[in-house]
Amino acid sequence: MQPHLLEMRNIIKVYPNGVAANRNVDFSLREGEIHAVAGENGAGKSTLMKILFGMEEPSDGEIWLKGERVRFQTPQDAISKGIGMVHQHFMLVPSFTVAENMVLGMEPKKGLSIHVDEAVRMTKELSDKYQLAVDPKAKVESLSVGMKQKVEILKALLRGARILILDEPTAVLTPQETEELFKQLLTLKREGHTIVFISHKLKEVKAICDRITIMRAGTTAGVFDMADITEQEISRLMVGRDVVLKYEKDEVFFGPPVLKVEGLTYVNALGNKALNNIGLSVKAGEIVGIAGVEGNGQAELVKALTGGLEGSRSGKAMVNGSDIGQADMREIRGLGVSYVPEDRMSQGAAKEESISDNIISTRYRESAWNKGLFLKGKQIVKLAESLIEEFKVRCSGPAQPIGMLSGGNMQKVIVARECSTEPLLLIAEQPTRGVDIGAAQLVHKKLLEMRSRNCAILLISADLNEILELSDTLYVMYDGELVAEFDKPSEVTEEELGLYMLGLKKQERRGGHSDAEVL
Amino acid sequence: MDNFWGVIFSTDFAFSVLRVTTPILFAALGALISNKAGIINIGMEGTMLTGALAGVIVSAYTGSAWIGLLGAMASGIAISAVLAYFTLKIKTHIILGGIAINMFASGGTVFILYLISGDKGTSTSLQSKVLPNVHIPLLQDIPVLGPILSGHNVLTYLSLLAVAGVYYLLKRTPLGLQIRSVGENPQAAQSVGISVTRIQTIALLLSGFFASLGGAFMSMGYLSLFTRDMTAGRGWIAIAAEALGGGSTVGTFVASLIFGATNAMSNALQILKIPAELIGTFPYAATVVGLLVYAIAETRRRKKKNG
Numbered sequence A: 001m002q003p004h005l006l007e008m009r010n011i012i013k014v015y016p017n018g019v020a021a022n023r024n025v026d027f028s029l030r031e032g033e034i035h036a037v038a039g040e041n042g043a044g045k046s047t048l049m050k051i052l053f054g055m056e057e058p059s060d061g062e063i064w065l066k067g068e069r070v071r072f073q074t075p076q077d078a079i080s081k082g083i084g085m086v087h088q089h090f091m092l093v094p095s096f097t098v099a100e101n102m103v104l105g106m107e108p109k110k111g112l113s114i115h116v117d118e119a120v121r122m123t124k125e126l127s128d129k130y131q132l133a134v135d136p137k138a139k140v141e142s143l144s145v146g147m148k149q150k151v152e153i154l155k156a157l158l159r160g161a162r163i164l165i166l167d168e169p170t171a172v173l174t175p176q177e178t179e180e181l182f183k184q185l186l187t188l189k190r191e192g193h194t195i196v197f198i199s200h201k202l203k204e205v206k207a208i209c210d211r212i213t214i215m216r217a218g219t220t221a222g223v224f225d226m227a228d229i230t231e232q233e234i235s236r237l238m239v240g241r242d243v244v245l246k247y248e249k250d251e252v253f254f255g256p257p258v259l260k261v262e263g264l265t266y267v268n269a270l271g272n273k274a275l276n277n278i279g280l281s282v283k284a285g286e287i288v289g290i291a292g293v294e295g296n297g298q299a300e301l302v303k304a305l306t307g308g309l310e311g312s313r314s315g316k317a318m319v320n321g322s323d324i325g326q327a328d329m330r331e332i333r334g335l336g337v338s339y340v341p342e343d344r345m346s347q348g349a350a351k352e353e354s355i356s357d358n359i360i361s362t363r364y365r366e367s368a369w370n371k372g373l374f375l376k377g378k379q380i381v382k383l384a385e386s387l388i389e390e391f392k393v394r395c396s397g398p399a400q401p402i403g404m405l406s407g408g409n410m411q412k413v414i415v416a417r418e419c420s421t422e423p424l425l426l427i428a429e430q431p432t433r434g435v436d437i438g439a440a441q442l443v444h445k446k447l448l449e450m451r452s453r454n455c456a457i458l459l460i461s462a463d464l465n466e467i468l469e470l471s472d473t474l475y476v477m478y479d480g481e482l483v484a485e486f487d488k489p490s491e492v493t494e495e496e497l498g499l500y501m502l503g504l505k506k507q508e509r510r511g512g513h514s515d516a517e518v519l
Numbered sequence B: 001m002d003n004f005w006g007v008i009f010s011t012d013f014a015f016s017v018l019r020v021t022t023p024i025l026f027a028a029l030g031a032l033i034s035n036k037a038g039i040i041n042i043g044m045e046g047t048m049l050t051g052a053l054a055g056v057i058v059s060a061y062t063g064s065a066w067i068g069l070l071g072a073m074a075s076g077i078a079i080s081a082v083l084a085y086f087t088l089k090i091k092t093h094i095i096l097g098g099i100a101i102n103m104f105a106s107g108g109t110v111f112i113l114y115l116i117s118g119d120k121g122t123s124t125s126l127q128s129k130v131l132p133n134v135h136i137p138l139l140q141d142i143p144v145l146g147p148i149l150s151g152h153n154v155l156t157y158l159s160l161l162a163v164a165g166v167y168y169l170l171k172r173t174p175l176g177l178q179i180r181s182v183g184e185n186p187q188a189a190q191s192v193g194i195s196v197t198r199i200q201t202i203a204l205l206l207s208g209f210f211a212s213l214g215g216a217f218m219s220m221g222y223l224s225l226f227t228r229d230m231t232a233g234r235g236w237i238a239i240a241a242e243a244l245g246g247g248s249t250v251g252t253f254v255a256s257l258i259f260g261a262t263n264a265m266s267n268a269l270q271i272l273k274i275p276a277e278l279i280g281t282f283p284y285a286a287t288v289v290g291l292l293v294y295a296i297a298e299t300r301r302r303k304k305k306n307g
Helices: A045-052 A075-080 A098-103 A116-129 A145-158 A176-189 A202-208 A229-238 A298-307 A329-334 A343-347 A355-360 A377-390 A405-418 A437-452 A466-472 A494-501 B002-008 B012-036 B046-061 B065-089 B094-117 B144-149 B155-171 B172-186 B185-190 B197-220 B234-244 B249-271 B276-280 B283-303
Strands: A004-014 A021-030 A034-038 A060-065 A068-069 A083-088 A162-167 A195-196 A209-215 A219-225 A256-268 A275-282 A286-291 A313-319 A336-342 A425-429 A456-460 A475-480 A481-486
Touching: A004 A045, A021 A045, A021 A060, A021 A195, A021 A209, A034 A202, A045 A162, A045 A195, A060 A195, A075 A083, A083 A145, A083 A313, A098 A116, A098 A145, A098 A456, A116 A145, A116 A195, A145 A162, A162 A437, A162 B172, A176 A195, A176 A202, A202 A229, A209 A229, A219 A229, A229 A494, A256 A456, A275 A286, A275 A298, A275 A313, A275 A456, A275 A481, A286 A437, A298 A313, A298 A456, A329 A336, A336 A405, A343 A405, A355 A377, A377 A405, A405 A425, A405 A437, A425 A437, A425 B012, A437 A456, A437 A466, A456 A466, A456 B144, A466 A494, A466 B283, A475 A494, B002 B249, B012 B046, B012 B155, B012 B172, B012 B197, B012 B234, B012 B249, B046 B065, B046 B197, B046 B234, B065 B094, B065 B197, B094 B172, B155 B172, B155 B197, B155 B249, B172 B185, B172 B197, B185 B197, B197 B234, B234 B283, B249 B283, B276 B283
Parallel strands: A021 A219, A034 A195, A034 A209, A083 A162, A162 A195, A286 A456, A286 A475, A336 A425, A425 A456
Antiparallel strands: A004 A021, A004 A060, A060 A068, A209 A219, A256 A275, A256 A313, A475 A481
């Protein structure tokens, strides 16, 4: 057993809103290894790394570095102990040159001035040493993403990093850039650096890492030598349900398709296919679930269906036969579509405004709610009151600002708003993220009620419980594609789902999800 | 019309352009530094006014124009420190903070003036000093250039040196690099251990320092006394000049000169039979036109960039 370079013991992190992101997590690093940290979104890996880099303070637990207890209150503390981090969103100043970014905060001086030549030389020396070729005099804004990442790695090295944390470094890279990065990481390893590699791309993890810590639901699900574990086993440990929820589902006969998507393809600003030939349909009375690890195109798909996608795309999206490709959200709502957005704080609600104003915000233009210039105040309050009662929203009344409610109650108001317009199609994006169990169950029941009332529902969720139990048809999205389709989601095992979600398996040309079966 | 061009194409006019540009230029350089740090100091007008009064009072009591100038500088730094405390420390909105500084200075200077001199309008009863004019040997003997460039107030020369100084500060020094990084990507600055609050405080203090120099010029060079609201919108024009200059030192200098020229024009043309009220609107109209041109150019540039 090699001695540990770094140990994090019993790390607990509870945020002020009560969310426990880390629960008794243990994590250790051996000198000179590449160590993967894998886990689904929300498994707690980012929080753990933020604690290690001094961006968050743990609620409890200890960090030991080379046998010495350390406390990091700011990233500066971590940097001074030789820990560096390459963030997913680069911490670079676009208008500065590479060399200027390198030395920012530790500028070499000549008299009063920055010693520019020295900065260039330092950059050059380091980039030669680690074979991370960059042009010290190039402006950062003109660099490719891969180049920017190199600058970030060099920045950490220049500050003396011996332990380098890379937060999903390949998420923004092209396959060629990824390959190059791996070579560079191996070079760093040979030079004696220790690397923490956060990822949920198992092939990459397998290809380059020596050990892996798997996280699930805020705890450590296991630590393994890479040689001793298969991708399938990793996937099984990563993906799973903690508590199995069961719901009674009414027998519903599906109606005609309400939403039809055909050959939808979208290339994002990075030049990657965020959506690759997506085809699906949602029929009246059907809940179609889309499972997948976040960042595999779900957000783009929802944007494409809610008028939020910028740039060009090919393919079609139709609601009841009307093309919604160029429509904005108001026009789409006009077709009978409701939308529960993922981010209730910024997209779902106007935080400062009252519950009743938020409820009316999607329909105040209708004649039922206004008489010319003025809104029908009494009716609106009546509507709000009835929805508050129906959805058991805990609040002081319709006039209370929605931002003062707890997350769960806020979400109930949003779901109430979206369900109460009798939509033909409901797009629900992570409808129960971060809400308490009670609220989540209420939302689930409401979705099933909507289904019984013949509403077509597209459910996008990373919550396996939710997606497996509620969906009538389930798709798995990976890397911009629908890689699997299941007709009986409740019979799908988590293990199997995990293989698709993590890109280890892909159904061959799915059987054309034809609309013929409708009739 | 001949008269018009006669007035414009004279060495007197060119001389006066530099003279009236001085206070605008100082304040614009101040605005530039704080904007570069990502914090918009709209309290320039009030800071200038405070500097103008402080210079007069301190020079009157000490009998020295130079100590008066130091007093003006100290007042500018002090008032910016107050602004920094409120906006950076206890998180008042920067625009509200700036408005408060302006209103406080507008009323406060009259109040203090009345306390000290018993006069609510001007400081004529105070024996305040004026900073000297400098005649540059050799240069003053060169035809055309001599009368334009020589014989200015010492602060006018200082304002020109300040352009070079600010350019050097922002482009070449570690502090300048940090100021720009804080303005452009505060997270990046923070991630390498730069204190955003510290840098922004320094930038605000520097902006107050420069604004107060502009104020000191108003009461100890341009005029030889303090009158209420004597900065007459120059702080705002300076902010416009900074914006028009596109955030660069040289651009700020050129834009300040343009505003200075329109200002000088409104002074010079008063001898012609154009209504003084109309001429008086020149600098302000130029501000509006300048900002319009800037906004259009900026929009085009952005469109081009986005293809």
